[in-house]
Amino acid sequence: MTQSADAIPSAMSARVRAPFLIWGLLALIQLALISIPLVDRLQVQMTGEAVQLEIVPVDPRDLLRGDYVVINLAIANVSKDIPGSDTLRSGDVVFVGLSAEGGGPAGPVILAKAREEAGPLAISGTVLSVSDDSLRIDYGIDAFFLPEGEGRIIERLDRKRVLLEVSIAGDGRSLPLALLVDGKTFRSDSIF
Incomplete structure (x- = not known):
C-alpha cells in the first residue's frame, strides 16, 4: 500500500500542530482555574445583600502586603442566649441569622446548622470555640487591604x-465591600 504525495505533508503538519494544541489546552485549563475564585467573588457581590457590621480594627501594617485592617467582627462573639446556640460545637458550620434594627449595624438573632432555618438574611461561618456564655465564630473575612498610609488613619479612629459593609449571598457566603467611616465609604473593595 502506497501513500499519495498529498497525504505525506498533511500527516506531518498534524504532528507539528499536536504539541501546540496540547499547550493551548493546558493554557485554557489554567485560565479557567484562575477565574473560578473571581467568578465566585463576582457572584457574591452581584447577588448578595449589602449589610453593615461592626468591626474592631487592629494591627494595620504588614511589610509584605502593605496596609490593611484586620477584621474582628463584633458578631464573631455570639452570646449563648441566642436561639440555636445550645446545639453547636467547635468545628460546626453555622448560619448566623442577622437583623439590622433601626438602620444600624446588623446583629445575630438566630443560629442554625441549616441555611433554611436561619431566616432571610444569614452569614455562614465556622464555630471556633464554645464557652459557658458565648461562641466564637469565624466568617472567613479577616482583612481589608488599603492603599499605603491609610491603615494608620483607621487605627487612630474611634472604633x-x-x-x-459586607455582601452576603443567599447561601451565606460573604465578602467585604467597603470600609465605612461615619456611615460614608472610606475605601471600597468591590470589583465594580
Missing part, C-alpha cells in the same frame, strides 16, 4: 465610627 464606633468604623463599620464594614
